[in-house]
Amino acid sequence: MSAGLVILAVIAIAIVGFFVGRSRALNSAGGDIRQLHSLPGYYGQAVFLFSAVPALLVTAVWLILQPMMIENRISDMILPTDIAEGSSLELIMADVRRISSGLDTAVVAGALSEPEIETLNLDNTDVRGVLAGVGVAVASDIKPNVLDASVAYRAKTAAARGYMAVVSIAIALVGFAVALSLTKPDYRARNVSEAAIKSLLVLSSFVAILTTIGIIASLIFETSNFFRMYPAKDFFFNLTWNPQFTGGSDLGIIPLLWGTLYVSFVALVFAVPIGLFVAIYLSEYASSKVRSIVKPAVEVLAGIPTIVYGLFALITVGPLLRDYFAQPLGLGQSSSSVLTAGLVMGIMLIPFVSSLSDDVINAVPQSMRDGSYGLGATQSETVKQVILPAALPGIVGAIILAASRAIGETMIVVMGAGAAAKLSLNPLEAMTTITVKIVSQLTGDTEFASPETLVAFALGLSLFVITLGLNVLALYIVRKYREQYE
Incomplete structure (x- = not known):
C-alpha cells in the first residue's frame, strides 16, 4: 500500500470521526448544546485531531527512516569488487534504487511478473533492456550482486510499506476510539482544538527557520569537502x-x-x-x-x-x-x-x-x-x-x-x-x-x-x-x- 493511499485512509477515518464526534456530543447532551462545554464542532475537531495527527506523524517518521534502514541492510550485499573505479557505494545504491523502481514499473506495464522477479538473473533476462523499455537508465553495467540487491530492496520496501499501512491505520482507529470515549458534555474540546491550532501556527513559523538552517548546513558541509580538496587561499585570492x-x-x-x-x-x-x-x-x-x-x-x-x-x-x-x-x-x-x-x-x-x-x-x-x-x-x-x-x-x-x-x-x-x-x-x-x-x-x-x-x-x-x-x-x-x- 503506497504512502498516498495510507494518508488518504487516515484522513478518511479522521473525517468520519469529525461527524461521529459531533453527533455523539449532541446526543450526550440530549440535543441541547447549552449543556456542552464547547460547541459541537469542537468535539468533532477533537476526534479528527486524535485520529489524524498521531497517525500522520508516525507515517512521516516512517517514510523518513524507512529508506535509510533498508539501505543500511542492502548495502551489505554490495561487495568491493562491484564498485568500479571512479564510482562509489552511493552511486551503486542510486542504481539499486533506480533498478528497484524500474522493476515496479515493469510489473505494472506487464513486462515482468512477480514470479519472474523472484527468479530474476542476468543469464536468462536482458535486465537492461527491460529497464530501458520502461524508461529507466542506470549509470553502469548491472552486476549480479547489484541486481540481487535491487530485488531485495524492492521486496523489503514493499514489506515495510505494508507494515506502515497497518500501523498507521491502527493508530488512527485507536485515536478515533479514545477521542470518542472522551466525548462527554463536560469535556473541554475547545481547549484541545485551540491548542492544536496554536501548535500548527508555531510549527509553521519554524518552517522558514528550519529551511534556512538546512540550506546553510548543506552549504557549509559541501564547502568543507571542497576546501579539503582545493586550498582556500587559492580560491579566495586566485585571479584565474x-x-x-x-x-x-x-x-x-x-x-x-x-x-x-x-x-x-x-x-x-x-x-x-x-x-x-x-x-x-x-x-x-x-x-x-x-x-x-x-x-x-x-x-x-x-x-x-x-x-x-x-x-x-x-x-x-x-x-x-x-x-x-x-x-x-x-x-x-x-x-x-x-x-x-x-x-x-x-x-x-x-x-x-x-x-x-x-x-x-x-x-x-x-x-x-x-x-x-x-x-x-x-x-x-x-x-x-x-x-x-x-x-x-x-x-x-x-x-x-x-x-x-x-x-x-x-x-x-x-x-x-x-x-x-x-x-x-x-x-x-x-x-x-x-x-x-x-x-x-x-x-x-x-x-x-x-x-x-x-x-x-x-x-x-x-x-x-x-x-x-x-x-x-x-x-x-x-x-x-x-x-x-x-
Whole structure:
C-alpha cells in the first residue's frame, strides 16, 4: 500500500470521526448544546485531531527512516569488487534504487511478473533492456550482486510499506476510539482544538527557520569537502577561473566576484535614479487617477519572468549596444556584455526601488509638508529639503535590498553578459557572475565528488554571505535612522 493511499485512509477515518464526534456530543447532551462545554464542532475537531495527527506523524517518521534502514541492510550485499573505479557505494545504491523502481514499473506495464522477479538473473533476462523499455537508465553495467540487491530492496520496501499501512491505520482507529470515549458534555474540546491550532501556527513559523538552517548546513558541509580538496587561499585570492575536469584547475573567485559586482553596479546606476524619480512623482505630483494606472503598470515589471528579460537582452538590447556603441567605438564585437545585462537587470529592479521608496515617502507625515509650505517653500524645495531627508533611511534600505536581488540574478546574466570569467573595466565586454558559474558547474555528467563540482557550494556560500551582509546592513540603516512620527 503506497504512502498516498495510507494518508488518504487516515484522513478518511479522521473525517468520519469529525461527524461521529459531533453527533455523539449532541446526543450526550440530549440535543441541547447549552449543556456542552464547547460547541459541537469542537468535539468533532477533537476526534479528527486524535485520529489524524498521531497517525500522520508516525507515517512521516516512517517514510523518513524507512529508506535509510533498508539501505543500511542492502548495502551489505554490495561487495568491493562491484564498485568500479571512479564510482562509489552511493552511486551503486542510486542504481539499486533506480533498478528497484524500474522493476515496479515493469510489473505494472506487464513486462515482468512477480514470479519472474523472484527468479530474476542476468543469464536468462536482458535486465537492461527491460529497464530501458520502461524508461529507466542506470549509470553502469548491472552486476549480479547489484541486481540481487535491487530485488531485495524492492521486496523489503514493499514489506515495510505494508507494515506502515497497518500501523498507521491502527493508530488512527485507536485515536478515533479514545477521542470518542472522551466525548462527554463536560469535556473541554475547545481547549484541545485551540491548542492544536496554536501548535500548527508555531510549527509553521519554524518552517522558514528550519529551511534556512538546512540550506546553510548543506552549504557549509559541501564547502568543507571542497576546501579539503582545493586550498582556500587559492580560491579566495586566485585571479584565474579555469576549471579543468581533467586536472590542473584554477578556481579563483575574484573574476566571478568582480563580474557580479560590476553587473550589479550597472544595474543599480540605471534603476536607482529612475525608480526614485518614479516614487517621487507618484507620491508627490501624480493625481489619484494617474497613480492608480502608473503604479500597477510599473509593478508589472516585477512579475515578468527573468527568462523573458534574458531574451530581451539577447535579442534586442545586446545587438543594439553592439551595433551602435561597441563596434563603432572599437570596444567589442559581442552582443553579450556587462552593459547589456546591467541595463536589462536595471529595468527589472525599477519596481523594487520605486515601490519601497514610494511607501517610505508616503509614510512622511503630511504635517511636515504643510509646515514647509507655510514657511514659503515650493513643492520641489519641500521634496528636496524635507521629504527626501526624512525618508532617506528607508530609501537606502530599498536600494540595498535591490542590490541583493541584483547579485542573485542568473538568467539575465547568462543570456545578456555571457560566460567569460575575467577582470576588465570595459562594460562592453562579456563577463560572468557567481550565480552563472554555480549553474554551469552543476550542469552536465560530471563526478559530484570532484572539486570542479563541489566548488559550486563554495560559490553559493560566498554569495549567501554577501547577500546576507547586504540585508543586515539594510535593516541596520532602516532601524538606526528611521524617524518615528506621531
